Amino acid sequence: MSKRLRSSEVCADCSAQDPCWASINRGILICDECCSVHRSLGRHISQVRHLKHTPWPPTLLQMVETLYNNGANSIWEHSLLDPASVMSGRRKASPQDKVHPNKAEFIRAKYQMLAFVHRLPCREDDSVTAKDLSKQLHSSVRTGNLETCLRLLSLGAQANFFHPEKGNTPLHVAAKAGQTLQAELLAVYGADPGTQDSNGKTPVDYARQGGHHELAERLVEIQYELTDRLAFYLCGRKPEHKNGQHFVIPQMADRRLSLDLSELAKAAKKKLQSLSNHLFEELAMDVYDEVDRRETDAVWLATQNHSTLVTETTVVPFLPVNPEYSSTRNQGRQKLARFNAHEFATLVIDILSDAKRRQQGNPLTGSKENVELILKSISNQHSSESQDNDQPDYDSVASDEDTDLETNAAKSNRQKSLDSDLSDGPVTAQEYMQVKNALVASEVKIQQLMKVNINLSDELRIMQKKASKLEKQSSVSESDYDNPTTPLELEETGSGRKGRQRSVLWQGEGSIPEDADTAPSSSLPSTEDVIRKTEQITKNIQELLRAAQENKHDSYIPCSERIHVAVTEMAALFPKKPKSELVRTSLRLLTSSAYRLQSECKKTLPVETCPTTDIQLVTQQVIQCAYDIAKAAKQLVTITTKENNN
Template identity: 90%
Template sequence: MSKRLRSSELCADCSGPDPSWASVNRGTFICDECCSVHRSLGRHISQVRHLKHTPWPPTLLQMVETLYNNGANSIWEHSLLDPASIMSGRRKANPQDKVHPNKAEFIRAKYQMLAFVHRLPCRDDDSVTAKDLSKQLHSSVRTGNLETCLRLLSLGAQANFFHPEKGNTPLHVASKAGQILQAELLAVYGADPGTQDSSGKTPADYARQGGHHELAERLVEIQYELTDRLAFYLCGRKPDHKNGQHFIIPQMADSSLDLSELAKAAKKKLQSLSNHLFEELAMDVYDEVDRRETDAVWLATQNHSTLVTETTVVPFLPVNPEYSSTRNQGRQKLARFNAHEFATLVIDILSDAKRRQQGSPLSSSKDNVELILKTINNQHSIESQDNDQPDYDSVASDEDTDLEAAASKANRQKSLDSDLSDGPVTVQEFMEVKNALVASEAKIQQLMKVNNNLSDELRIMQKKASRLEKQNSTPESDYDNTPNDVDPDDPGSSRKGRQRSVLWQGDGSVPDVAEAHTVPSPILPSTEDVIRKTEQITKNIQELLRAAQENKHDSYIPCSERIHVAVTEMAALFPKKPKSDMVRTSLRLLTSSAYRLQSECKKTLLGDSGPSTDIQLVTQQVIQCAYDIAKAAKQLVTITTKENNN
């Protein structure tokens, strides 16, 4: 990163102090709360990066800083600067506004609807206007005036515009002039560094010719940004482009004996896609990698009390209205791939990207992105088991969907394990590419930080709950949660009976928390009881994460058993069939994740999974399960606190 931000800098959307995120394509710095809304809009609206915890190409960060410091935000708030806006009651958000609906509505209007951007006078032929703007952009990029170019792009100028008279693109012009920040801006808006001009030269050729070697090297990096990002996600390193290495690809066990029929069919369809459709699929996977990596940073940096109650979670890729509904469904289903499944898909894409660049692509077929996504979904058993539920929502920020998707993973785990055991990647080869799962250590650190934060806020909430119960205690509002108490909605059910509904026998099946014939109950346990059980869970998760950090793999199983007991006791506090959908989905996530955790931890036994079991891959799955358990417990604390205080 270049120079650190000054403490005087403010969020572009609400003017809050010390913004810690950047919207790369908007040239602004934003605070945590506003960033949560940006994330829910999707990368086609705003591409967010954390200023400290995300790796930055130095010139890309310098580009964003330059835009911010030169008033790029006024482009998106042009009409709000007009005194008439104040008179009409239109104003931007302020730090005291609630995230929902105040900040969210303003941010959507500002970036999604472009409600405050300066409008050009209407013309009969819009294409002429776009062409004129693109020609202006073509001329402007030879200078260092970034905000002028951003303004033109915001009005509809095309970053990849090919000038019919000049015979080149804006990126050729910027490269010839050595304008590296302009090149960064153009690339963010879709300029292709591989485009040749009328003489057959690329922008990098002109950069080298002009002695702009840093720019030339950066243009090569931009050209391979998609595959570099996918490779870095898997193994934490990038190809050495300077020495002619443009791909890092895992070694695949490509023997037909190791491939199931579904896997072979999926691979064949992937290879038979046209280049255009393959690029679409690769871009979708790129967006999912970005979502997962941003989630990891989000997890490590947020105030988690605020995160649950105020800001928006992004459980899967938000809807892009420019894509078909089938493509949007396929994009969102990528979130259901576990770490091993998703890595296998990424490896297949990297392999085919290299094949397409260096070899002769297979003949194009009638297969399309929708078909390949469907096949891959079937291969990895990620189709939804509830056909009555929609595959995606018009607003991709519903935590219920995330919880249900995570909960249903456990119901599929047995079939996934059997599929993966005969998958196309051997454990040894997979782990060589994963480079000992460098990311696992970072994930452990993040989760331990989250767990510490959760423990702290639980103690605070417990004190508040105790005070509230003392103040508001009445016979009607007291809930008796003693171990031998009877469920109010089911006089014949004892605590032991309730426990049976959430216990499992380890045979691969996870029972639903609620029994179908039970009448839904609106009654929830006391906040204090839920907090007490959650503290037990988080304490045991802390111990498990510490064992993972210290490579004490023999501690996994006893830790998972203690977590299982704590989860069972917590689930037993709730009615058999809670009335609240959020409670049901949170309980389902809690219990199924505990089951998955036990299943993963058992793989550390040599006799359970065989000598080829890779402990690093198991550790990554264990960490994910622990996160899901902590997330579900935290959600239950939030729900019960809110309901009991109403």
């Protein structure tokens, strides 16, 4: 659907005139340059569409326009509207700013770190829980006030929240009230149109009962959005849901290739069919994201000034890392970009065929295979020569240096799929024992981490004593310990405490920003300063581990925020561009682990809707992140002590 832009419309991020793109889940319009950054963040951060050259469901476009016109951008720039932010030097990007690093740093801070979003109090005595926010959302969706609902969602309200007293979800309420735009917004944030209320009715049922037939039809489209998008990508056609047709399975244009199935391809298809429902859904969602990336790429290349494509780093060659996914899944997602047109079409057709089979309830028994094997099998089925799947073509993915993390990820996949397995057949004794053993392993891991942190504290005290003696004997000038970067106060997310360095807060997933104007620096902070910050990190980690041991899951988020503040302050001691590769690697591990820790802790918000097993899985990942932070901090202490003594 085309759209005529009004002259009053400006980019939400840099205020450039005539924005041509929209970020659907943020409710904003953005220009080409800012869109290039949004695309690099991934769909879990920003879902972009071109306003003119991408097909739009009319009500979805209307939802974005309504949010934009009603000031949705103020949700993401709340603290920037405070006059005090001008005094502190914090400002939004301008049209004249360079895309990298200026606009990119601002956009990452705004949407990835949520650095400017209004934060609710974190103290236990007056904190507002996710349940409270979700109940407010449940009430608000019966009205037409979209920006209120977006604000609640941005604060942690759950789109699929099941109201214990009302016995339904926000989408049931919106459908019954005929609030089409609210339904669109909820769906963007993951609301399921197929969810049944306590009476066994879906939002589609209530929309039809209320005479909201267009809304009912749109909800059905949303329910089948994934398979519809995959089918449209291959053949430009969608099923006629009005007539009861819910799937279109395209055929290969080249019949010879479609009939010439190798044994490897047949094996891949069998493995796909034997996946649990949960793992199959994950693979289908990853393929959906890859379809979106390829389609958006095509629109991007068709609408850009090709002379600038060579100089601007605006290409998104594969799916960006999602820190909420395991490293194995992220690596598999990125490898989807290697599939040529025929290989990718084969995978899409197989997924559509199996989605139809599963929806119609045709069971298949078989072992659960690794999704990675399926991707590898399909990508090799028509290749004349094998490819090296380990070559470093992709973004760095959270490292699995410790076998414990890989084991936990495997256990996580098995346990998460347990609920889906229940619908496929009885749970075996082996599956039951896997879940039971994982719960026991979680408690053991907590005990181990407690011991590790106690040992780390002891080592720090010893190193601090040694450092004090060495510094008294040393004749090194004080200037050698200066931080060569300019401090800049920034409000830390949800804590009210201050960081000291813009590049640290705006680092996104932990990467150390490259600044062309800053030469690599070999100077390091004093050992005493590093030890002092490490002790603060260790103290906060011990507090988090105690909360894990005592099952105080509501303490995870405030603990993780205190750890993030301590990590930020420690990272700020070091140069923006350290000369030492060891320092850069350790800083990267430190900051990325703190970022992942916050992401994992946020998963505990809807505690009342999660089974105990899910909380234990989150706890495992939280403990692993805490371990990585402690390890990186210890590395930095060791490196700093060694360098300062030389």
